[in-house]
Ligand SMILES: NC(=O)C1=CN([C@@H]2O[C@H](COP(=O)(O)OP(=O)(O)OC[C@H]3O[C@@H](n4cnc5c(N)ncnc54)[C@H](OP(=O)(O)O)[C@@H]3O)[C@@H](O)[C@H]2O)C=CC1
Ligand SMILES: O=C(O)CCC(=O)C(=O)O
């Protein structure tokens with residue numbers, strides 16, 4: 025048997041900590057099936073170092089693990105377990121760079137406003153690290169996300185807390201009615217393979233190439249749209265007034281990490297409109313200090329530190345916060361508002377949390393209040409409004425009875441808006457931005473005013489076909505109705521509908537209930553069915569995939585970390601994402617403060633099971649199938665015995681949950697009869713773990729309750745992190761002895 029490989033990614037924050045405890049277990053168990061576990065470092069710090077070898081000493085240089093994994097993802101051998109990673113906002117990138125520099129890595133500062141060609145080159149390299157820079161590289165397939173039956177049943181039996189929705193809740197979504205991406209979108213399908221370029225033509229006769237010639241494949245859907253900044257600012261002003269009039273909180277919900285070019289600008293426009301007198305009065309000073317509203321208040325406070333006007337500016341900001349509507353808080357204990365950091369308000373998680381919480385967010389005193397939720401663009405605002413309306417009309421959903429909403433999402437090869445960063449530009453003057461082919465024929469064009477955001481998106485045909493196939497398969501396999509969520513009001517979706525209707529004919533859909541519905545209707549129908557306890561597969565584009573796979577799991581299961589999240593790669597490999605949620609920065613904070621990590625690794629367990637099964641099938645490795653089946657049993661027992669970390673000190677945390685998983689996995693391996701060698705191997709391990717249960721728990725729980733020092737946040741010390749995450753010598757001895 026040749027040695028098979030699983031690539032288990034090293035990422036950031038809570039999942040990175042969890043990996044230090046779980047990886048030794050994974051390595052120990054899988055080596056019995058001759059599987060090698062590789063651990064590519066795709067952490068934010070690792071990605072920065074990999075991109076700047078010329079600034080580093082020889083011994084500090086590391087290979088570009090992400091690029092290597094991206095290449096691997098296009099091959100049939102790929103078997104990658106991908107944990108959530110930081111998608112860095114500009115302030116996070118600055119922090120990570122500062123930490124690396126302090127540790128002796130001479131990487132350059134991030135030049136937000138490059139002043140010469142050298143800085144431009146550095147900025148271009150950092151563009152590969154900023155924002156959502158990992159997932160789009162690895163996602164060479166569409167996504168299949170669902171709560172496995174055992175997980176769903178567990179949630180029904182052990183429901184999480186749900187906030188009640190009042191029928192007179194004042195919570196509402198505020199969106200633009202014109203001048204947004206939705207209203208301006210134009211779209212076309214390219215018949216034959218060609219090339220395109222993007223050029224700005226100024227009303228003054230000037231022109232500037234924004235993007236040089238790039239390929240277009242036959243059948244590709246392309247679109248352009250524009251967000252008019254004047255319309256955006258006017259809309260924000262109205263939303264501020266609305267929140268004030270209704271006497272509720274004001275909150276903003278964007279995706280500045282994934283939409284890393286457009287959404288920080290939109291965030292900045294919201295911040296600048298809210299504090300418009302401050303930005304008008306201190307504009308010159310802010311400019312000289314490189315303060316940009318797009319980076320939020322935290323960055324502003326940092327940069328005015330020590331300035332003669334510091335106190336006066338802070339007072340002016342406080343006055344606006346007092347006079348304006350109350351602003352929703354990210355962390356009321358620490359005084360962190362919704363306007364502090366663009367990456368703190370990630371719409372997929374934040375709106376889901378709002379729905380789970382009876383429509384309420386937190387004010388500065390930590391009390392819950394209704395809110396006006398700013399979601400400027402109608403492309404997605406309407407579907408959140410549909411949820412809010414449904415909750416007001418019918419009350420909160422009931423996790424003990426509600427049906428499940430799995431998702432089949434179009435995302436391969438950077439489909440749709442989430443692949444648009446390299447084609448998103450802010451207009452520097454009034455004019456027209458044209459998408460032209462190599463011969464100058466105009467494919468699409470948009471009129472822009474200075475500061476407007478122009479965006480072009482691509483969606484390749486092969487991923488669309490694969491997505492339709494995946495939807496039909498999932499509907500068949502789970503015998504569940506599937507709804508394509510597409511909006512006839514959007515030019516892009518009208519092109520996609522044509523393709524879906526065409527490609528559905530390629531498959532046998534007899535007996536299946538497959539529908540194409542408008543997004544808002546799809547939401548209403550899905551919620552109605554969920555309330556009746558019925559499951560419905562949502563089949564959606566890339567952005568809705570992201571939003572729906574946090575919204576429903578967070579309502580159904582309490583967190584999207586418990587999702588099974590599979591990406592069948594188009595060339596035959598497998599990418600197994602862990603959960604559908606993020607890297608839970610507040611979990612690492614709690615761990616550093618009190619030695620308790622409440623990150624739930626169920627997503628990792630589920631992904632590992634799927635990865636082992638994929639390996640068994642593609643490499644004909646029967647031992648891997650034995651491992652996968654035993655892990656499946658272990659996962660079920662893990663849920664049945666409720667060994668997930670609690671929320672509080674003194675109960676088993678992430679490390680304790682790994683111990684139980686290892687014990688149940690070893691027990692299942694010892695008990696199975698398909699592979700006698702493995703049964704014999706794991707019988708003493710299972711016995712040793714069981715025998716030491718009390719001692720191990722005492723060691724693991726005994727390690728809690730004190731601050732942890734792992735020497736860093738973005739690049740902690742490996743040795744210290746292992747020590748912190750593996751505090752049980754008894755457990756370590758058993759695992760390391762496998
Ligand atoms: N696939 C990826 O790589 C993704 C990465 N991200 C990145 O993650 C970071 C934070 O994003 P954000 O969206 O705020 O998400 P978080 O990681 O903060 O998750 C939001 C909330 O979900 C709950 N949660 C998530 N994962 C777990 C888990 N394993 N165990 C228990 N609870 C969990 C917690 O909620 P509660 O406190 O209510 O229990 C948590 O506060 C950002 O850098 C973002 O870019 C985000 C999404 C996906
Ligand atoms: O890549 C990211 O930044 C986040 C990804 C995400 O939220 C998702 O795929 O659900």
Ligand SMILES: [Mg+2]
Nearest residue numbers: 372570574604
């Ligand atoms: Mg998401």
